[in-house]
Amino acid sequence: MSHTVAPAASPRITRPPGAVVIDIEEVTKLYKMGAEIIHALRGVSVEIRRNEYLAVMGPSGSGKSTLMNMLGCLDTPTAGRYLFNGKNVAHMADDELADIRNREIGFVFQTFNLLPRSTALANVELPLIYAGQPASLRRERAAQTLHNVGLGERMMHKPNELSGGQRQRVAIARALVNNPSIILADEPTGNLDSKTGVEIMALFEQLYEEGNTIIVVTHEEDIARHARRIVRLRDGLIESDGPAE
Amino acid sequence: MKRLLYELTESFRIAFAQIRANKMRSALTALGVIIGIVAVTLMGTAIRGIDTGFQNSLNMLGDDILYVQKWPWHNVEDWWNYVGRPPITPDLAGKLNSVIAQTPNSLLEVAVPVAGRGTTAKFGENKVSNVMTLGTTAEYSRILNADFKEGRLFNETEDVAGRPVCVLGYDIAEALYQGRSALGERVFLNGHPYLVIGVLAKQGSFLGLLNFDNQAVVPLESFRKAFGTRRGAELRVKFRDKNRLSDAKEELAGAMRRVRAQLPGERDNFDINEQSAIKAQLDPIKQGIALAGLFITGLSLFVGAIGIMNITFVSVKERTKEIGTRKALGARRRTILLQFLIEAVSICLIGGLVGLSLTYTLVIAVGAAFPAFPVEFSIGLVFLSMAVSVAVGIVSGFAPAWGASRLDPVVALRYE
Numbered sequence: 001m002s003h004t005v006a007p008a009a010s011p012r013i014t015r016p017p018g019a020v021v022i023d024i025e026e027v028t029k030l031y032k033m034g035a036e037i038i039h040a041l042r043g044v045s046v047e048i049r050r051n052e053y054l055a056v057m058g059p060s061g062s063g064k065s066t067l068m069n070m071l072g073c074l075d076t077p078t079a080g081r082y083l084f085n086g087k088n089v090a091h092m093a094d095d096e097l098a099d100i101r102n103r104e105i106g107f108v109f110q111t112f113n114l115l116p117r118s119t120a121l122a123n124v125e126l127p128l129i130y131a132g133q134p135a136s137l138r139r140e141r142a143a144q145t146l147h148n149v150g151l152g153e154r155m156m157h158k159p160n161e162l163s164g165g166q167r168q169r170v171a172i173a174r175a176l177v178n179n180p181s182i183i184l185a186d187e188p189t190g191n192l193d194s195k196t197g198v199e200i201m202a203l204f205e206q207l208y209e210e211g212n213t214i215i216v217v218t219h220e221e222d223i224a225r226h227a228r229r230i231v232r233l234r235d236g237l238i239e240s241d242g243p244a245e
Numbered sequence: 246m247k248r249l250l251y252e253l254t255e256s257f258r259i260a261f262a263q264i265r266a267n268k269m270r271s272a273l274t275a276l277g278v279i280i281g282i283v284a285v286t287l288m289g290t291a292i293r294g295i296d297t298g299f300q301n302s303l304n305m306l307g308d309d310i311l312y313v314q315k316w317p318w319h320n321v322e323d324w325w326n327y328v329g330r331p332p333i334t335p336d337l338a339g340k341l342n343s344v345i346a347q348t349p350n351s352l353l354e355v356a357v358p359v360a361g362r363g364t365t366a367k368f369g370e371n372k373v374s375n376v377m378t379l380g381t382t383a384e385y386s387r388i389l390n391a392d393f394k395e396g397r398l399f400n401e402t403e404d405v406a407g408r409p410v411c412v413l414g415y416d417i418a419e420a421l422y423q424g425r426s427a428l429g430e431r432v433f434l435n436g437h438p439y440l441v442i443g444v445l446a447k448q449g450s451f452l453g454l455l456n457f458d459n460q461a462v463v464p465l466e467s468f469r470k471a472f473g474t475r476r477g478a479e480l481r482v483k484f485r486d487k488n489r490l491s492d493a494k495e496e497l498a499g500a501m502r503r504v505r506a507q508l509p510g511e512r513d514n515f516d517i518n519e520q521s522a523i524k525a526q527l528d529p530i531k532q533g534i535a536l537a538g539l540f541i542t543g544l545s546l547f548v549g550a551i552g553i554m555n556i557t558f559v560s561v562k563e564r565t566k567e568i569g570t571r572k573a574l575g576a577r578r579r580t581i582l583l584q585f586l587i588e589a590v591s592i593c594l595i596g597g598l599v600g601l602s603l604t605y606t607l608v609i610a611v612g613a614a615f616p617a618f619p620v621e622f623s624i625g626l627v628f629l630s631m632a633v634s635v636a637v638g639i640v641s642g643f644a645p646a647w648g649a650s651r652l653d654p655v656v657a658l659r660y661e
Contacts, residue, residue: 098576
């Protein structure tokens, strides 16, 4: 798999940003915890374009997770505007959001979230089932995607027969398989040792260079540094938004 | 549409993987359904068996025969209105037949007098008690709906002459002659010697009470000599069209009133009985037993359903994070709902199939051990119990599956 790891010293390519994918304006989110009202987001505006590699950073309680859920269409804002590829998703119903998540967003979780009793191949096929793709096409595309992340040889293995890094590669293949507009990774290296973490970040680098749009949510500077742009959150507001040095 | 199909296939795959992964738990849950299905289907076979036995018994009475008798077949409160009625005498049959002959397009075919008496049949050392001896005419052949094992019924000459000949029921012939042919043998009915000229094939008993194979049929004249006819008789009247029972009954009542010269406005001094009257009387009882039985056995199925509901709740709870993941990957509410419903239905179907094969084995075993016990297994029962299993799965799986489909993906993903 070493061929997928970019040499550390190689110069970074920054691709020119394309059309706007995500357009969030003055988004707020309130939670009721008993009698108390928590302002998780107090008016956040951000624009994310195709071909961007973005890191969302912030300490716990900064609204980082809330923003990620919002970006991933898992949750809707209390107020504000959210356009995804020009479509307003702020007031969509559950099933409409499910379809957006299926077609437009590829999730990568800290804990991998693979189905334990399904093979790597079946796990990667899952989004295609929800997309209504026929079995032959599912199999072909899932196998191809697994091959692309360097797991062509281990497709019929179940998650407990794979290492942590391999599991995260399966999860990344699952996120990629439906050709989503964005890859949304939540602490993708949080459950991996540092060497494997570096390998996974190299894979993201490769995917970015191949033309994918990637958003990584993290609290680690080392991880955020891989991105081309960093958005920092504090107390439900954007503290800074600019290119990574 | 296609998407739904793929989701269903995936749901079945997941359901069976889940059942395989939790063998013990699934088996115990299915056990509740198995017990329920066995109880309900066994009850079903018993009810069907009783029903069939009942219907067979009724058919022995003949569904095209009306019985003219002094008393009705149902209980009467005002017995004093009946007790003074004149007895039904055998000669009424002849008069009735001439009225029938005079009626154009009569619905009635023939009236046959039948007198009966319980006696004992003897041959040498062998003896059969509780034999119902019937005295009747040669016309009896027209209303007899049993076959002959051997021999024949007496003819008109023997009938008119009152010859001492008789036809024996199957059980009597078996008991007296023990497998040998009874034809030409002598039998003593009430001490009077008779020549056996025929033996009837086995018919069975009516509701297990009245044994049709324990009857002996002799010419009316010889019956009169041996037993007397002071106790009266009954008339069995065959009618032509089974679908016009009530018309036939009405015509017969009119004919009887003419024969008896009853005045207009006077109440009938006879009763016309038929098998459907017994059916009408016993049907509510039968249905009551069936309903009570199904309700009680249905309770065990209900307990099984609670088990399914419980295990589906557990399954949803421990797979909350998986539900969150699936939702993140694009599963709609319907997808999640179907997945857990199918899981519940699968356990129920497996339970139902096992239960059904257990019932089948039991029915075969009971049938082999007690041939007289009325149990009957039918293909309808198979479909019914499968339908019941699916229904139990859907009903008991619905609440937890609905809850799962409504989970907030954010909350579900955070669940540990």
